[in-house]
Amino acid sequence: xxIGIVGLPNVGKSTMFNAITNAGIECANYPFxxxxxxxxxxxxxxxxxxxxxxxxxxxxxxxxxxxxxxIAGLVKGASKGEGxxxxxxxxxxxxxxxxxxxxxxxxxxxxxxxxxxxxxxDIETINxxxxxxxxxxxxxxxxxxxxxxxxDKKYQEEIDCLEKVxxxxxxxxxxxxLDLTEDEQNLLKDAFLLTLKPIxxxxxxxxxxxxxxxNDIYVQKVKEYAKQEKxxxxxxxxxxxxxxxxxxxxxxxEMLEALGLEESxxxxxxxxxxxxxxxxxxxxxxxxxVRAWTIKIGTKAxxxxxxxxxxxxxxxxxxxxxxxxxxxxxxxxxxxxEKGLVRSEGKDYVMQDGDIVLFRFNV
Numbered sequence: 116x117x118i119g120i121v122g123l124p125n126v127g128k129s130t131m132f133n134a135i136t137n138a139g140i141e142c143a144n145y146p147f148x149x150x151x152x153x154x155x156x157x158x159x160x161x162x163x164x165x166x167x168x169x170x171x172x173x174x175x176x177x178x179x180x181x182x183x184x185x186i187a188g189l190v191k192g193a194s195k196g197e198g199x200x201x202x203x204x205x206x207x208x209x210x211x212x213x214x215x216x217x218x219x220x221x222x223x224x225x226x227x228x229x230x231x232x233x234x235x236x237d238i239e240t241i242n243x244x245x246x247x248x249x250x251x252x253x254x255x256x257x258x259x260x261x262x263x264x265x266x267d268k269k270y271q272e273e274i275d276c277l278e279k280v281x282x283x284x285x286x287x288x289x290x291x292x293l294d295l296t297e298d299e300q301n302l303l304k305d306a307f308l309l310t311l312k313p314i315x316x317x318x319x320x321x322x323x324x325x326x327x328x329x330n331d332i333y334v335q336k337v338k339e340y341a342k343q344e345k346x347x348x349x350x351x352x353x354x355x356x357x358x359x360x361x362x363x364x365x366x367x368x369e370m371l372e373a374l375g376l377e378e379s380x381x382x383x384x385x386x387x388x389x390x391x392x393x394x395x396x397x398x399x400x401x402x403x404x405v406r407a408w409t410i411k412i413g414t415k416a417x418x419x420x421x422x423x424x425x426x427x428x429x430x431x432x433x434x435x436x437x438x439x440x441x442x443x444x445x446x447x448x449x450x451x452x453e454k455g456l457v458r459s460e461g462k463d464y465v466m467q468d469g470d471i472v473l474f475r476f477n478v
Contacts, residue, residue: 116409117154118388121187123237127353129459132185134353134380137360153185159407160382161396163469165437167405170447179396179407180281181389184210191209194435202247203209205311212313214384215241218332219350220321234318242289245309250284252306253277261453284310291344313391316341317384318350321442325352325374344440349387351380367415395468398439399423420474430478439469 122128136155158178168176186206207213209463257277264270268270276299280290289310303311318334328334328350339347359367359368369429371379389395396407397419408422416436421428437448437457445451 116392117182118475119184121186122216126216134360136358154259156182167400173405176405177406179409189307192405213308214315216317219318246284316348319353356381387467397470419466426478427476430476430477435473436460
């Protein structure tokens, strides 16, 4: 699962990517790395792992991971191939969701590509290029569907759906603003529309704006725009995040306390990005290893077992399950069993975030 980081020049996009990548490299228990110069694999912050590692005195701790891609810069006209437009669009097609960095700070020393700070204009510059690219895709699909309609009336449903999306795009809105039925979503799957990809906005603010970021006028504007797109905004100071990413242990803790923050903005961003992809974690715990396993929300127990090994899925018998909260409150698995809190779940059980599981299987 890949998340693409996009933004105009000088908004803090690459600085944020570098901070995220540094945060990943510092974790020694997992082979976090930069796969290519523009791809970074980082851990999903999960406080539960630290608690379980101490409880089980585990030798190894392995968090879930998420992959970030620093996508080539964009200029107006990208949909027509201007600048690195073709590269930009091809990279966006390859990711599963988008994090768009928006400049919300004033600084005369950092030149804005359009001469002034205007987060909504910046968002619309990028979004309009994606809309133009999607319009081209929709028009080609419409042309084909209309030809096919002469031979088969079933294509009318697809045409109606495409016309609905086209009208939305032509009004300057993203396809994600539509309330699509499950059937319509299925009809659009092979269109791979860029404006249907889940998106999250990062409002890059200055250190001075940190104390009152929720009421900042620029942040408020981005939040209002994001509401239309049915998504969230994370305000963070990219400059500070880069500094925090270079620290660890007590040094990082002291800096966070000095700033009056409970956790870094990057941690919030990585967690939100994981959620944006529709992902969650179930956990396995024992002395050899405590580990978070990534699954889609709504995954059933046998498919979750398959994440560990295909043989476990094939020979699935049951999942011995307890919630993280119940286990921590009991203090041990033995105490939880005595209280009847360890459940035996079958093939139809839908996994919940934070389930601690032991799969029983036979092959």
